[in-house]
Amino acid sequence: MARLRARGRLGARRVRASWLPILQCAVAAGLALWVAGDLFGHVRPFFAPIAAVISLGVSLNSRLRRAAELVVGVSLGVLVGDLIIAEIGSGVWQLMLVVALAITLATFFDGGNLIVAQAGASAVLVTTLLPPGDSGGIDRCVDALIGGLAGILVAAVIPVNPIRFVRRAARRVLDDLVTVLTDIASALREHDRASAARALRRARDTQDGIDELRAAVGGAGEVAAVSPLHRPRRRMLRRYRELADRADYAHRNARVLARRTLTAIEDDERVPPELVDAITELAGAVGALIRELGQDGDRERARPAFLDAVGHSPVLSDRQLTAGPPDGTAAVSVPVLVAQIRSIAVDLLQATGMSRTEALRALRGRLPDADLG
Template identity: 35%
Template sequence: MRRPGPTGRWPACARLRHAVSARVWRFRLFGLLAVQAGVAATLAWFVGAQFLDNPSPVLAPTTAVGIVAASMGTRLRRTVELLVGVVLGLAVGDALMSLFGIGPWQTGLVVVLAIIVAVLLKGGGSLLTQAGGTAVLIATLEPPVRELSVPRFVDSAVGGLIGLAVGLLLVPIHPQRTVQRLAEPVLDPTIAALHNLAAALRRRDLGGAEQSLTGLRILGSRMTALDEGLGAAQEVVRLAPLRWHQRKILAQYTRSIHHLERSLYGCRAVARRLTKALRDDEPIPDEFAAAIDLLATSVQTLRRTTTPERADPQEGRRQIITAVELVEKAQGEAAPDPTRPHTHRLGYSGMIAAGEFRTASQDLLIASGLDTEEAGALVRRTSGRDEWD
């Protein structure tokens, strides 16, 4: 991994590679969206023209594309709320504009009534926003159209339903691949931050440790996106017949992701405590830095267990256990008699970091496929501290 130059900026070639890889990642994640939107627009136009007797079915494909785009990474409930909001805004706008015409006070009245109706339907924020926004568009951009064989809100509703059908029935996302691609921007920076933290600990570089801690802290929004992607993937395997066969494997993968996230939060706690230890000039043995390096390597190893090659998780588990052993060496031998004082190799913050490290290791073992009791017993046995839970 190339590091920034003396000015703190990345070399031009490194920035270029990063930009290209970021765009490739976005294409892999959202590329299917273009196909879904194209199919939905085609079907919505065809249905609007052939079955709704609309010579210019603009609203049907527009709504279909909007629903496909909105459904990417969101829960089905919010997507349905968006569809209902569009239809509701169109219905209220068409009804009132045909009576009162177009103007400033008419626009305000349409928005107020559309949102009131949405509130009475107990809609959420998405429904309220979409109903008001669509009402504004209808009141300001679209003149009232009379003598239509099919009302425009019906045209829009059909388009939205086609968009939902395309996303769930005809061209559904691949749940596991989608979640894996959402996990990449979480795992890669985490692994890099842990390796950088270990290097900073060896140099007793407080600035480097603080940078690593910051790198772990800013991953919160990416973890939120990963959780939303998991929710969307679970809905797809529940509702899309083409993905029903993936229910079992996605359930296992979801459990692993949740415990992996917990482990990453634990790693952030370790980084925070060790940064405090450096700031307070506490001793940090080299074994602790080696343990962090090895834990980062185990995350990289375990991620290969979810690839098509399906690597054996045993290697990653051995790395985790070895890392726990290294932390125990860094911490020092526990006194055989708990009533007698003894000397630790770590200071106050380092001791807390050791406990957080064991917790993170246990969650990582569970993410590898072990059950909770087995993972806890293995960590306790390795640490030689059976009283730890």
């Protein structure tokens, strides 16, 4: 019973989060059916509401491209189905032939998943639902166009807040980075190979979140382009696009950091505790950036945390590196770890709006002996 209640609460949260996209789909379907049936007088204009719903879906990503792919795919399927069924009739082998030809043409022209799927599905509908010799292929292509345009119009008039989706994806990406950095610091502090290996696996599994953020930024840009209500947000979206790029670079450097951490532990190298503290502070600085995103704050307020993460650790300076550890043992991984910490700090300072030159200059101010390249 408790599990059912938990699943019910989770389902209710999903519905609350998706109520506006659901409303968009319903309104777009009704609008498309009314335009195609009442204004254009098409008989059985079922392709119009189908196209409207699919062009919107319940997500934000690549909506305009999806609408275009939908219209092209439906048009190919309908035309191929109408032309061939009118000549050879309907049946099992006719259906197989029409679907194969429609998908082949869709693959030849583009190969996108939606185009191919809609071409095949439309060919099936035409072959199975419409009697042989029934004309109207052009009308059904127009219905698909009406549905796609209805979806775009509804997205513009009743727009989903594009920043909300982008912010959620950005938080996930930065949360993943905090987790990876925290795991790396913990592995170094405890000299635990298993923890280092786990941190490396997590670091390698973060690309999906980055791809989701890039897709969310692209989709939000499309909404802002067609919706007058959200055009003022285009400047903010450019900042999130820059954040996505810099977070991607930071994650790549974190993967190198995790891999070198595992090597250092396997080789039983001595890593200065101050360097571990710097990684912990760096994770805290990423947390500060997340808080600014969540509060619609100014990203510039997160900059001191990144500078402090580097500046509080003298071991990150070149003078300390060349001096070597106090016991005289070689720690060949330390310079690599230091380079990656510096690189992550530079990447994320750029995510706060700094240029690379400004970020390097700011870090040099905290570490006067450091050659940051």
